[in-house]
Amino acid sequence: MDAVKAGPVPAPAAPPPAHRGGGALHVALIGNPNTGKSTLFNALTGMRQRVGNYSGVTVERVEGRYRDAAGNPVVVLDLPGTYSLSAASPDEEIALGVLLGRAPGVPAPDVVVVVVDAQNLERNLFLASQVLELGVPTVIALNQVDAARAAGLQVDPIELTLELGAPVVATVATRGEGLDVLKHAVAQAPSLPRPERLFSLPADAARALHPVEALLAASGLAAGAAAMESLRLLAVDHTDGHLAGIPGLAAAVAQARADVTGAGHAPRSLEAEVRYGWIADVVERTVTRVAEVGRTLTDRIDAVALHRVWGPLLFVALMGLVFQSIFTWAQPLMDAVEGLFNALGGAVGAVVPPGDLHGLLVDGVIAGVGSVLVFLPQIVILFLFIGFLEDTGYMARAAFIMDRFMRSVGLHGRSFIPLLSGYACAVPGILSTRTIESPKDRLATIMVLPLMSCSARIPIYTLLIGAFVPPVALAGVFNLQGVTLLAMYLLGTLSALGMAAVFKRTLLRGQARPMIMELPPYRIPSVKGLALSVWHRARLFLKKAGTVILSLSIVLWGLATYPKTSPTPGATADQAQEQQLAHSVLGRMGHAIEPAVRPLGYDWKIGVGIVASFAAREVFVSTMGTIYGVGAADEQSGSLRQELQHERNPATGRPAYTPLIAVGLMVFYVFAMMCMSTGAVTIRETGGGWKGVRWAAFQFGYMLALAYVSAFLVYQGGRLLGFT
Amino acid sequence: MSVRRALSDLEAGARGRVVEMSGDGEALKRLMDMGLIRGTTVEVVRRAPLGDPIEVRLRGFMLTLRRTEAEHITVE
Structure with missing residues (x-):
């Protein structure tokens, strides 16, 4: 790294630096948020990208490559968008570290490309002036020159090159204009004089x-x-x-x-004052205002989107649309995934002879992975919406509208959309917390996110409400069943907000973070950029499904299968399965935890269901199906409902399930963190390694404690009040 | 007019020139990096529907900040 930057400033025509690792030129791309930096990155590198993390922090590391006109390989690192190199946020710290060649595991860049927005030259030149001082060969990509022209601003790239002492290339990343010139300038940059400070201090x-x-x-x-x-x-x-x-x-x-x-x-204020003083001169000499433009389109949209009355209404309507689509559009796709895995199970089952291998493949691997992958359509659609809101510029407006409300529980406006995503699935919610700048706010949001009732809880709610809550009308309009469902959602939401407030006042206490945020002009998102970001996130989920979830599915299957027992003579296949489950390790675990769950009103069979659903809560329904010997059960299954209604406690002869127990069980599932995918994502997003494992264990532990105590209070409290 | 007021007290549509900035280091540094320094002209565009934060225009772009942050900025 020292060899690269050792050139004293100014060094006339320093020789090109010796390239490391296969002779590739390393380029770092930096710029303010909303400058079209990522679009430029996508246009330069196409699909050849790799997304990972910087070591030790959850800042996304995006790398791509291209070959320049001479055929030489170029590696491009897309640094997080930042307004300055002040190292105030993890993003800025990473950017500064990389440029100084001090980020662990990242080679010092040979060339830095600073993307500046031609519409907003003043603010963008602040970062550029900091970067130029570092003495690394620098190229300025003057992006969005078309939009600037439309706004009546003309920037002279040649004049700006002279002012900055570094080549300036005009680009329109969305249309790929100027890319060849930019690539050429990057290839030439190492042989140009090094940039240097352009103003002098008092x-x-x-x-x-x-x-x-x-x-x-x-x-x-x-x-x-x-x-x-x-x-x-x-x-x-x-x-x-x-x-x-x-x-x-x-x-x-x-x-x-x-x-x-x-x-x-x-x-x-010295740094800001001298830099902006210099910038004012540069802008005066390089920018010409050729036309006066009145209200922009963004101004007109915001007059409605941020209006005192229409703003919140539009916001609610948009969120409603998002959820409506997640649940209606995703359904056929989810059915298709389920059908695919059923067909796969059938096909494999037909080839493999009955026996343990058959069970392992069909009931363990295929059914287990399938039960998680069924949520992929919802996750993809949700990411599509989040990406769309982010890329159009509406996300910042949502944070602006919701900040006051979120601050009442100690969080930031940016926490709102991730929490809302939790209604569909905690996995995309947790992954989208990356837009929250403050590490403590982000951790608090991740910790409470699984309390939002996700779609995997719906089968459990539906089964228990269908079986035990009578469909009576309340106040003439509302149905008691619907009201019960709503109560479960409210309970989850309120406790998520409440726990966030608790964490922010105790474990994650910290100063309120500023809400200093740009409201960028609205933009039409690029299809390619959107597709890439959805793909990167979906791939992450698929990788988990292929590793963690696959292995846990096999373990669970083993627990439910061994040790073996021979069915009593004359038992039906369903009864044989029931007996086998009772005899297995899982069945014994259900018996073992019975003393612990008896205060909640549960018997060992519910215990088995709870143990089996530790990895994925919706497994509860199918496990109950197996226990009650009704074969393949789902939440709509009338036979499973009847079995539950008619089940008697052998000791007392009274029904094993009462509405009170059912409500307690639902409350248990509102709180309990039973989802291995969420656990895996929490580990990754809270720092990975043991640090991540500790946070995930804490999340699991506090939610289980909440679940147990609440179910206990519902059952015992309900009995004291005379309910059954 | 050269009446001095806190930025947080400005009505929507009103503008002023920053004469003094104080307060918490991190927020202050962030604002200054983005170009809000002594001498900058800012216009309050609107308040959020719940009354806070506020949106301001400076140097041709839009910025949001909370009242608690705007209280430390004096304009005239």
Whole structure:
């Protein structure tokens, strides 16, 4: 890394750096959010992308490659969108670390491409001016020049090249314009003079900063980078990871602040004031306003979308549409997935002779993986909507509308959509918490997200309500069954918000994070970009299904199958299955936990259902089907309902299930975190490794505790009140 | 007019020039990085339907901030 940046600034025509690893040129793409950076990245690299994480943090690492005109391989790293290199958020810290060549496992870039939005040159040049100082070969992609022209702004790329001392290429990423020129400029950049600081500090301030700069340079930073960092450190309070080890730095910064203040400057605002002062001159010389444009389309849309009355109405209507589509559009696809796995099971079952291998493949592997993959259509549709809202620019508006409400439970406006997604499935909800900047808010959101009643709970609610809640009318309009279902959803939602408030006041206590957020102009999203982001996330889920979920399915099948018993003579196939289950490890586990669940009103059979559904809650229904020997059961199954209604407790002769027990059981499932996919995603998104496992275990534990206590209170409290 | 007021007290549609900024380091730094510094002209565009946060226009783009953050910004 040092070989790349060692060139003193300015170095006339420095030789191209020696490339590492197969001779590929490493390019880092950086820019403000909403500059079309990702579109440019997609246009440059096409489908050749890899998505992963930076080590130790949940910041997405997106990498792609292309070959330049000479046929040389180029690796492009798409850094997270950021407004500055202030290292205030994990995204900014990563971006700064990569550019300085200090991010673990990421090679220092040979060339940096700064994407700037031509419509918004002033704000975009702030980041560009910081990057230029680092002394790494830099190319400026002046993007969205078409939109700027439409807004009456003309930016002169040649004039801007002279001002910045780095090549400026005009691009329209959405139409692929300017890409060849950009690729050419990237290939040439290493042989151009290195960029450098373009403004000078007031002499007294420069003197005050000198000791800090010297310390940083001695620690191995290039001269330009040391100058950039010393100016930046004047305004930040926290110690950044990559600077923590420099002895005497904190004291030198404190002294520099005092000296700068003594010279009559404000240390906190010095960097912004000198940079924006320089930018104002640059903009004056390079931007011409050719036409006055009145209200933009965005202004007109926002007059409705953020209106005091229409705004919230539109918001509710949009969310309603999203959910309506998830449940109606996904249904045929879900049926298709289910049919596919049934057919697969049938086909495999026909080839493999009956026996343990048959059971393992058909009941274990195929049924187990199928029961999870059936949610793939919902997950894909939800990601499509989230991506669409994000790419059009509406997501920021949703956060703006909901911020006041979310803040009442200590969360940020950005937490709302992920939580809402939890009604369909916690997996996409947790994955979409990445837009929440504050790590603590993000963790709190992930922790409470599985409390939102997801679609996997519907089979359980439907079975129990159908069997035990009479369809009587309430107040003439409402049906008691529907009201019960609604109550379950409300219970989940309110406890999610309540627990978020608890976590934010205890475990994840922290300062309220600022709601400083850009409302970007509305845009029509690119189909390709949307498809890619949905694909990356769906693939993540598929990978889990192929690994974690597959192995757990096999384990569960084994628990339900061994040890073997021979059925009593004359038993039907269903009865034989029932006896086998009772005899298996799973059945014994049900017996073993009976003392623990008896205070909730459950017998060992419900115990088996609970144990079996630890991996996926909807398994409860099919397990009850097996226990009651009704063969393949689903929640609509009339025979399973009747079996449950007629089941007697052998000790007392009274019904084993009462409406009270059924309600308690539903409440149990409102709270219990019984979903291995969610657990796997929580581990990944809370930092992975043991750290992630600990958070996932905590999530599982507190939700199980909530479930147990609530079911206990419902049952025992209900009995005290005289219900049955 | 050169009446000094907190940005949070400005009506929708009103504009002013920033004369002073104070308050919490992180929020302040973020605002300054985005171009809200002394001398910048800001216009309050609207308040969110629940009264908070507020939307402002500066340097040709739209920014949201909470009242608690806008209270620390004095404009004239």
